Amino acid sequence: MTRTRILLVDDEPGVRLGMRGYLSAHHFDVDEAQSIAEAQEVFRTHRPDVAVVDYRLTDGTALELLPRLKEIDAAVPLVVLTGHGSIELAVQAVKEGAEQFLTKPVELAVLKVVLERLVAQRRERQRLRADQSRTARTSVNPFLGGSAAIRSLRAEAERMQHSDSPVLVTGETGSGKSVLARWLHEGGPRADAPFVDLNCAALSRDLLDSELFGHEKGAFTGAVAAKQGLLEVADRGTLFLDEIGDMDLTVQPKLLKVLEEKRFRRLGDVRDRRVDVRLIAATHQDLNAAAREKRFRGDLYFRVSTLILHVPALRERPEDIPELARHFLAEMGGARGRAGVGLQADAESALMRYPWPGNIRELRNVLERAVLLSGGGPLSRGDLRFESATDEPSGDDNLTLEELERRHIERVLRRENGHVERAALRLGIPRSSLYERLKRLGINRSGFQKSDP
Numbered sequence: 547m548t549r550t551r552i553l554l555v556d557d558e559p560g561v562r563l564g565m566r567g568y569l570s571a572h573h574f575d576v577d578e579a580q581s582i583a584e585a586q587e588v589f590r591t592h593r594p595d596v597a598v599v600d601y602r603l604t605d606g607t608a609l610e611l612l613p614r615l616k617e618i619d620a621a622v623p624l625v626v627l628t629g630h631g632s633i634e635l636a637v638q639a640v641k642e643g644a645e646q647f648l649t650k651p652v653e654l655a656v657l658k659v660v661l662e663r664l665v666a667q668r669r670e671r672q673r674l675r676a677d678q679s680r681t682a683r684t685s686v687n688p689f690l691g692g693s694a695a696i697r698s699l700r701a702e703a704e705r706m707q708h709s710d711s712p713v714l715v716t717g718e719t720g721s722g723k724s725v726l727a728r729w730l731h732e733g734g735p736r737a738d739a740p741f742v743d744l745n746c747a748a749l750s751r752d753l754l755d756s757e758l759f760g761h762e763k764g765a766f767t768g769a770v771a772a773k774q775g776l777l778e779v780a781d782r783g784t785l786f787l788d789e790i791g792d793m794d795l796t797v798q799p800k801l802l803k804v805l806e807e808k809r810f811r812r813l814g815d816v817r818d819r820r821v822d823v824r825l826i827a828a829t830h831q832d833l834n835a836a837a838r839e840k841r842f843r844g845d846l847y848f849r850v851s852t853l854i855l856h857v858p859a860l861r862e863r864p865e866d867i868p869e870l871a872r873h874f875l876a877e878m879g880g881a882r883g884r885a886g887v888g889l890q891a892d893a894e895s896a897l898m899r900y901p902w903p904g905n906i907r908e909l910r911n912v913l914e915r916a917v918l919l920s921g922g923g924p925l926s927r928g929d930l931r932f933e934s935a936t937d938e939p940s941g942d943d944n945l946t947l948e949e950l951e952r953r954h955i956e957r958v959l960r961r962e963n964g965h966v967e968r969a970a971l972r973l974g975i976p977r978s979s980l981y982e983r984l985k986r987l988g989i990n991r992s993g994f995q996k997s998d999p
């Protein structure tokens with residue numbers, strides 16, 4: 547459970563001391579301010595979860611302070627304290643944005659309950675906002691299968707789950723990097739705070755900037771209202787940056803600052819805000835090479851790759867495929883009222899031999915299509931339509947060189963509709979040499995010419 551930060555605004559040091567002592571003993575982190583000016587400064591930089599404001603301050607009243615705090619961050623609940631228990635003041639304070647009104651002397655146990663309730667409501671709102679920023683997903687077990695590769699991934703991931711250091715998840719597209727990131731969050735100490743998921747490749751530089759850091763009203767044309775960035779939404783939780791290798795070079799130093807100083811600035815703002823997030827980044831690229839080639843900042847690379855988890859490609863762990871396939875079939879069959887769709891032996895071995903360039907995502911798609919199109923009963927090899935250009939399982943390891951050569955030439959001829967010159971170009975050999983091989987291998991090129999227009 548992450549600790550709750552409270553800002554106490556009161557001009558009497560004795561009152562602050564009493565409240566601070568009680569709240570600190572009950573696991574709150576307390577910041578203090580004694581004037582309107584100081585309160586704004588501390589509120590902006592320390593990002594409290596709730597602010598408790600005494601009505602009367604040396605340089606004004608809570609009614610002046612509340613709108614200014616709301617302007618800085620409207621999501622933070624405000625509690626107003628007064629020595630004059632007047633309904634009129636309460637109404638005014640609520641109008642100015644106070645969530646709660648308490649009369650002095652405050653019963654500390656009551657204050658604690660009020661604060662806890664406001665914080666719980668705020669976190670729930672944050673969580674809802676975070677849910678909207680990503681496609682809804684349900685928890686998925688990233689370690690299905692018993693291969694040595696997946697067992698060792700699990701052991702490493704378990705060691706990292708309770709750390710606060712950034713994690714870089716590497717692996718081919720569709721191998722389950724996002725699933726692993728979510729698992730790290732859900733089993734870790736930040737699980738009750740949001741998991742915010744942002745794909746750096748999907749957004750233009752400017753959009754990424756304003757999505758991540760937020761902006762102030764008027765920061766650019768069209769910024770008609772201030773907007774919280776996803777960093778703020780993820781405060782206390784986990785920020786998952788997918789495809790970090792595609793993050794624009796101008797945005798990278800700002801992210802580095804967040805990691806090093808736990809501070810950031812909204813676009814158009816003049817001051818920094820504090821934020822506490824755990825970063826998990828994912829990439830299918832070789833980020834180290836990108837850093838060497840200056841396509842990615844070296845200092846950011848070192849920072850995000852403190853811990854690295856590599857998700858193995860599916861073809862490197864074919865023994866896990868039957869279990870994954872059964873998992874998907876049970877899920878899909880259940881959703882379509884066709885419980886227990888099975889796999890025939892020939893289908894299972896075809897799945898295990900196919901190279902899966904799109905990894906688990908592709909496995910899921912192939913099975914989904916097969917379940918939709920098959921007539922019922924266990925799936926056979928004939929029900930499976932593989933997506934890659936090599937529409938056959940490769941099983942290359944068991945082929946002779948001659949057979950491999952034959953298959954490759956046939957594949958290229960098929961792609962080039964039997965056109966020898968183009969096929970020779972693609973194979974990188976002279977046309978005469980391709981004719982010679984066709985003859986030697988007994989391949990009839992006319993069989994690859996498409997008769998359809």
Ligand SMILES: Nc1ncnc2c1ncn2[C@@H]1O[C@H](COP(=O)(O)OP(=O)(O)OP(=O)(O)O)[C@@H](O)[C@H]1O
Pocket residue numbers: 686687688689690717718719720721722723724725726788828830906907910
């Ligand atoms: N262990 C798993 N069990 C069940 N489904 C999984 C598993 N791993 C991945 N998937 C599913 O496969 C698909 C791809 O997973 P995910 O998005 O995590 O991959 P990725 O490596 O992040 O892909 P990309 O590089 O394209 O972002 C998703 O639909 C996900 O639910």
